[in-house]
Amino acid sequence: MAGDMIALTDVRLTLPSQAGMVNILRGVSFRAAAGETVGVMGPSGAGKTTLLMLMAGLERPSSGRVEVAGRDLTAMDEDQLARFRRNTVGIVFQAFHLVPTMTALENVALPLELARSRDAFSRAAEALDAVGLSGRAAHYPSQLSGGEQQRVALARAFAPRPKLLLADEPTGNLDGETGTMVMDLLFSLRENHGATLALITHDAALAKRCGRIMRMRDGLIGEDRAAETGGEDAS
Template sequence: MPDAPPLRLDDVHLTLPSAAGPVEILRGLNVQVNAGERVALVGPSGSGKSSLIAVAAGLERPTRGSVSLFGRDLARLDEDGRARLRRGRVSLVFQAFHLLPNMTAEENVAAPLEIAGLRDATATARSWLDRVGLSGRLRHYPHQLSGGEQQRVALARALAPRPALLFADEPTGNLDAVNARHVADLILELTAETGAAMVLVTHDEALAGRASRTVRLRDGRAA
């Protein structure tokens, strides 16, 4: 479905078990993200922002409602099918950097490109690391990099396949103010350059204000 939006959630509910009984995390969310649109998700802790990302990316199945990626209903796909649909088209950046500790910066960026069967993975990885200001850190391991540098490697890894949709869950949350501004600038600049749609979870109102649109969540609902 070439004209379908990258992401659409219709009446999405998510209820998870707990020791005290079922907990309603999402309560009837309706969200659509169009091609090239950058949508910020803001709200207090526990409002369902990260859960929305997990459901929207097909990492968690909703209890009720439907989630469509690029016009495909995720409920009709098994885990492998969802992974194939995401491959090369959906990327994620988290507050925790999730770099592979036994791989260099270059290898961390090149690995998903190689898995996707893309040619010139190493050259592409070097190019993207240069674009995030890390051309001098190609062969450094994560423990040899600062937090800001690790998040820039994670950003290069996410954008190197030129995804159509980027999920960014508090990407500046673990960074000091200077690095947070730098990473925020890079995310907005590079997603605009690649044309990727983005769903951005953030507590930073200034960063949210730079998105195309803001969705405010409270108690699992869009406020």
């Protein structure tokens, strides 16, 4: 369908375990338009993170079709997927995943350097400034608070100007006040960049900031509806 940033069709994922084969996703079909914001909720083990991994091309489905930004990820090899992620997808995890031996600026510049961007460090500096951390550019992750580390992670995700942002419990390791500040920043950056956002969260109030809420259970989408409060401007 024209305008879709994400299109999953009957996606299934079965993985082996000591107890036998486990059905992680059991036939998920899902579409999100370009620029849409989707909050993904559900209990642990429902398949939420796996869904995001599939959208990022970090996991392959056992069957079904995964299309992002008009590209069929299931038809790509690993090198093609790596290039696709580099050019199209930004990811923010609960754990910040910063490189401990790199400064904040170097961490943000890393994906730009991998993409061979000639202005990697100037763009990284702009991204750090956008999250209010230009004064911490030379600091290493161990010298930053949890909130600052997640802001660096946000800058790194947004610096390549991705079309799709995937966020997996981005406030899970932060206290309430810091988490709110980080999420305000995430939604502000998303709006400025016009990126599509898929956000995994256990926080119903946070999910309501998205335009749409999807609930997963047992590897299936149990509910998919517009947020009652009318989108990300809700408090």
